[in-house]
Amino acid sequence: MDLQQKLAILADAAKYDASCASSGADARDSRKGGLGSTAPGMGICHAYAPDGRCISLLKVLLTNACVFDCAYCINRATSNVPRARFTVQELVGLALDFYRHNAIEGVFLSSGIIRSPDYTMEQIVRVARELRETHGFRGYIHLKTIPDAAPELLEEAGRLADRLSINIELPQRSSLESLAPEKNFAGIRRSMGRLRERIEAHAEDRRTAQRATPPPFARGQSTQMIVGADDATDATVLGTSTGLYASYGLRRVYYSAYSPIPDASRLLPPQPPPLVREHRLYQADWLLRFYGFTPDEIMSGGTAGMLDLDVDPKLAWALSHRGEFPLDVNLAPRERLLRVPGLGARTVERILAARRHRALHMEDLARLRVPLAKVRPFLLAADHRPAARLLDSADLRQRLVARTAFTAAARPQQLALF
Amino acid sequence: MGSIGIVLPGPAAFDAWRDQARRVLAAEVPPEQVEWRVAGDAAGLFAGTPPPSGAASPVAVPRAFPALAEIAIRHRDPERFALLYRVLWRLTHGTHGLMEDRADPDIARLEAMAKSVRRDAHKMHAFLRFRCIQAEAGPHYLAWFEPDHHILHAEADFFVRRFAGLRWSIITPEASAHWNGAVLSFGPGGNRHDVPREDAVEELWRTYYASIFNPARLKPAAMRAEMPKKYWRNMPETRDIPRLIAEAPARAAEMVARGATPPALRRQRDVHLAPPEGVAPGMDLLAPKDPAEALAALRAEVLADQALPWAAQATQAVFGEGPIGAALLFVGEQPGDEEDLAGRPFVGPAGRLLDRALAEAGIPRAETYVTNAVKHFKYTPTGRRRIHQSPDAGDIAHYRPFLRREIEIVGPRLVVSLGASALRALTGKAVAVGKARGQVLALPDSPPVFPTVHPSYLLRLPDAAAKAAEYQRFLADLRAAAATALG
Numbered sequence: 001m002d003l004q005q006k007l008a009i010l011a012d013a014a015k016y017d018a019s020c021a022s023s024g025a026d027a028r029d030s031r032k033g034g035l036g037s038t039a040p041g042m043g044i045c046h047a048y049a050p051d052g053r054c055i056s057l058l059k060v061l062l063t064n065a066c067v068f069d070c071a072y073c074i075n076r077a078t079s080n081v082p083r084a085r086f087t088v089q090e091l092v093g094l095a096l097d098f099y100r101h102n103a104i105e106g107v108f109l110s111s112g113i114i115r116s117p118d119y120t121m122e123q124i125v126r127v128a129r130e131l132r133e134t135h136g137f138r139g140y141i142h143l144k145t146i147p148d149a150a151p152e153l154l155e156e157a158g159r160l161a162d163r164l165s166i167n168i169e170l171p172q173r174s175s176l177e178s179l180a181p182e183k184n185f186a187g188i189r190r191s192m193g194r195l196r197e198r199i200e201a202h203a204e205d206r207r208t209a210q211r212a213t214p215p216p217f218a219r220g221q222s223t224q225m226i227v228g229a230d231d232a233t234d235a236t237v238l239g240t241s242t243g244l245y246a247s248y249g250l251r252r253v254y255y256s257a258y259s260p261i262p263d264a265s266r267l268l269p270p271q272p273p274p275l276v277r278e279h280r281l282y283q284a285d286w287l288l289r290f291y292g293f294t295p296d297e298i299m300s301g302g303t304a305g306m307l308d309l310d311v312d313p314k315l316a317w318a319l320s321h322r323g324e325f326p327l328d329v330n331l332a333p334r335e336r337l338l339r340v341p342g343l344g345a346r347t348v349e350r351i352l353a354a355r356r357h358r359a360l361h362m363e364d365l366a367r368l369r370v371p372l373a374k375v376r377p378f379l380l381a382a383d384h385r386p387a388a389r390l391l392d393s394a395d396l397r398q399r400l401v402a403r404t405a406f407t408a409a410a411r412p413q414q415l416a417l418f
Numbered sequence: 419m420g421s422i423g424i425v426l427p428g429p430a431a432f433d434a435w436r437d438q439a440r441r442v443l444a445a446e447v448p449p450e451q452v453e454w455r456v457a458g459d460a461a462g463l464f465a466g467t468p469p470p471s472g473a474a475s476p477v478a479v480p481r482a483f484p485a486l487a488e489i490a491i492r493h494r495d496p497e498r499f500a501l502l503y504r505v506l507w508r509l510t511h512g513t514h515g516l517m518e519d520r521a522d523p524d525i526a527r528l529e530a531m532a533k534s535v536r537r538d539a540h541k542m543h544a545f546l547r548f549r550c551i552q553a554e555a556g557p558h559y560l561a562w563f564e565p566d567h568h569i570l571h572a573e574a575d576f577f578v579r580r581f582a583g584l585r586w587s588i589i590t591p592e593a594s595a596h597w598n599g600a601v602l603s604f605g606p607g608g609n610r611h612d613v614p615r616e617d618a619v620e621e622l623w624r625t626y627y628a629s630i631f632n633p634a635r636l637k638p639a640a641m642r643a644e645m646p647k648k649y650w651r652n653m654p655e656t657r658d659i660p661r662l663i664a665e666a667p668a669r670a671a672e673m674v675a676r677g678a679t680p681p682a683l684r685r686q687r688d689v690h691l692a693p694p695e696g697v698a699p700g701m702d703l704l705a706p707k708d709p710a711e712a713l714a715a716l717r718a719e720v721l722a723d724q725a726l727p728w729a730a731q732a733t734q735a736v737f738g739e740g741p742i743g744a745a746l747l748f749v750g751e752q753p754g755d756e757e758d759l760a761g762r763p764f765v766g767p768a769g770r771l772l773d774r775a776l777a778e779a780g781i782p783r784a785e786t787y788v789t790n791a792v793k794h795f796k797y798t799p800t801g802r803r804r805i806h807q808s809p810d811a812g813d814i815a816h817y818r819p820f821l822r823r824e825i826e827i828v829g830p831r832l833v834v835s836l837g838a839s840a841l842r843a844l845t846g847k848a849v850a851v852g853k854a855r856g857q858v859l860a861l862p863d864s865p866p867v868f869p870t871v872h873p874s875y876l877l878r879l880p881d882a883a884a885k886a887a888e889y890q891r892f893l894a895d896l897r898a899a900a901a902t903a904l905g
Contacts, residue, residue: 003622004621004622004625007622007625007626007629008625008628008629009629011625011626011629011630012629012630014630015629015630015631015632016632029579029580029582030579030580030581030582030583031578031579031582033582033583034583035581035583035584036580036581037576037579037580039543042540044540044543044544045544045644046544046545047544047545047627047645047653047655047656048640048641048644048645049627049630049631049632049641049662050631050636050637050638050641050659050662050663050666051631051632051633051635051636051637051641052635052637052638052639052640052641052644053631053632053635054644055627055630058626059630060626094622097619097622098619098622098623098626100548100550100559100581100584101547101548101549101550101559101617101619101620101623102546102547102548102561102577102580102581103547103623103655172730173724173730185730186721186733186734189732189733189734190733190734190761192733193733193734193758193759193760193761194759196759197759197760239731240731242799243731243799245799245801245802246797246799246800246801246802246803246804247731247733247758247799247804249802257635259632259634259635260634260670260673260674261673262673262676263676264673264676272634275635289801350520350521353518353519353520354518354519354520354521354522356515356518357515357518357519358519360521364521365521367520367521367522367523367526368520368521368526
């Protein structure tokens with residue numbers, strides 16, 4: 001099998017992992033030797049695929065052979081997909097070549113479980129070590145860690161990588177037990193807990209370092225949850241995420257709508273969930289982390305534990321809490337403005353800064369790129385008072401859905417399959 | 419007074435612009451009387467008199483202005499110099515807070531320009547592709563890029579930092595940048611034919627691009643929003659986009675139509691991974707006589723316990739720790755954040771306080787057994803922190819049989835209950851710690867219980883004097899407990 005065929009198989013096998021962030025690394029560059037640099041703060045997406053996803057990292061599996069039999073996974077032991085395995089040298093060569101062509105920010109390495117968790121983790125660590133130590137690679141490295149791999153291996157992975165991740169896989173323990181019988185729910189959480197302790201200890205070392213900077217260690221960890229492969233509601237999914245953010249200091253929880261895979265298992269639902277569900281979960285996740293919403297508040301805009309698929313979760317919440325509006329854009333405090341549909345966190349900061357100098361009118365909001373049609377029912381401005389009946393009207397939701405319909409083209413759509 | 423004409427040496431010459439702006443500002447020339455252009459551009463109706471000569475002294479402006487101006491001046495809009503001068507004029511003529519008002523038309527426009535320049539720079543970092551040629555001195559990396567704004571000089575440094583060990587050239591229509599491994603130089607512009615049409619790595623890169631794409635999630639509009647078509651012609655991977663989009667529906671439909679496939683008959687390989695955690699079936703029935711074995715079995719049982727739904731949000735069950743036969747057994751409420759991560763009891767702030775108090779009371783912690791009434795951390799998630807949530811009567815009742823068996827196996831002379839939850843777990847009913855404190859309670863089927871407060875109570879006291887007094891009381895309790903157990 002030639003390198004191109006291996007690359008095709010092992011990239012295909014890795015594409016169900018949603019994470020591709022290349023942000024949040026230490027600042028590094030190659031002026032004193034080596035190859036590459038990081039872009040702290042902001043990641044760089046070097047291309048976008050026709051699925052709308054960013055391509056920032058060379059995201060491949062070391063091998064797609066796997067001894068685990070997780071029903072939702074294309075690489076499960078009993079799947080019929082063709083198998084391949086990179087040698088360490090092949091993978092290192094590809095990464096360096098792509099990097100020199102300015103096509104990637106770095107690598108995201110993962111692997112099927114071969115022989116044992118320790119053996120697999122060791123292979124992943126070897127690629128990272130080769131890149132960092134033999135080739136002086138200064139770019140971004142994200143390593144998938146294997147739950148229950150030996151602590152020394154996790155430690156070395158942390159020294160070589162900018163980010164580590166362990167996939168929680170499914171929102172409920174019972175689903176993991178039925179769909180991924182070899183995976184160990186408690187082991188996944190324990191590994192996340194160990195990583196949090198290690199990442200925080202390193203952050204503490206950096207803060208208190210007197211002279212020499214402590215040896216590098218990954219700056220963060222993230223995880224991924226598959227949505228729609230089991231019967232978990234959005235409320236369950238968000239509840240699990242909230243717990244994970246609070247418990248392990250995760251940078252991100254990625255949601256991956258269960259996608260039809262070639263060679264699907266019989267244990268899975270025949271129909272995949274609508275892609276827009278994944279989109280709404282990401283929006284809800286944002287509300288949790290940056291807008292001061294609790295999961296219960298977010299879910300109060302939905303029905304039966306599921307988010308409204310037609311409108312974004314903030315608008316859904318506002319529509320079911322109309323008594324909180326309208327708010328005066330010139331007077332309302334930050335935490336209330338953050339709850340206005342159509343006002344993002346950055347726009348709110350700009351409003352707060354600008355209104356210290358003068359009263360804001362609707363045209364000022366337009367210059368701040370606020371979607372006026374969306375905010376109009378919910379805001380008072382120096383020259384604007386929404387008619388009371390507008391906020392109370394039964395068809396407000398319908399009108400706002402229609403207003404935002406033009407964005408439908410940019411919104412994820414499930415393919416018509418038949 | 420006639421208008422003043424200023425010629426700048428380059429399209430993004432910020433230092434020259436600042437120098438000239440200071441001069442005309444010092445001469446109180448209002449914005450509408452200054453005309454700006456770049457050397458080499460057509461003069462047109464440009465007929466202003468030269469700017470006043472003499473020293474240009476710095477002007478005090480908010481720091482945000484030069485930071486924004488330095489970026490916005492790279493914009494291709496010919497009016498950028500005049501707009502910048504107008505904002506400078508307004509900042510120094512009464513509107514000091516102008517920079518904070520992003521809804522002001524001038525500031526909104528300047529911010530929009532800067533945003534466009536930043537986006538252009540970001541897209542250059544992202545979408546520029548090098549191709550490799552073999553030159554005499556070794557491999558040389560060449561790229562052709564068409565920026566929207568005058569950003570090459572400012573952004574060349576990004577590529578120096580990233581590719582300091584390579585030799586490379588970036589050619590744009592307006593200018594070119596060259597790095598020979600040590601020195602950065604700039605030259606005239608060029609055209610796309612200065613860069614070879616393809617190189618060997620590109621075929622692999624295109625394979626990667628085509629393989630990482632998921633045909634079941636076609637969203638071409640989202641792709642185009644982030645990667646506008648104007649960049650495509652200089653990116654090798656985009657050649658495959660039309661084909662990938664055209665084939666996607668059929669590929670996705672085929673996956674669904676094929677449906678579930680039976681499992682492969684031959685599994686790849688047999689492995690012997692570590693057996694899952696938990697109790698081996700039947701282990702309980704054996705009822706081990708050896709207390710160490712019994713304690714290990716109980717621990718395994720607790721670790722596997724998942725009866726309470728909230729317990730799944732904890733990292734792990736936290737079992738007791740200490741020697742079997744310890745004279746003193748301490749029962750706390752439940753593990754906290756640090757205990758949950760470490761899987762060990764009393765290692766967080768309250769545990770450290772307990773350690774200190776035990777040491778001061780002359781009780782070696784290693785000779786005591788410590789555990790909790792509730793074995794999982796119950797909390798309310800808030801952002802990046804977990805707030806301790808008190809266990810309710812049902813939670814305590816659930817873990818009570820585990821605790822009783824744990825105490826039975828360890829066999830202490832005295833059980834010290836720390837706080838209300840522990841006391842409830844031990845007595846089976848709500849007892850006020852304040853009333854029972856310091857007494858030795860005799861219970862059926864259990865060693866005597868000595869109630870005191872939980873060390874976290876001491877941590878929560880806001881008043882330093884009260885804290886010190888309560889700590890002394892806690893020490894006295896510990897000493898009394900030790901005397902009871904050992905005496």
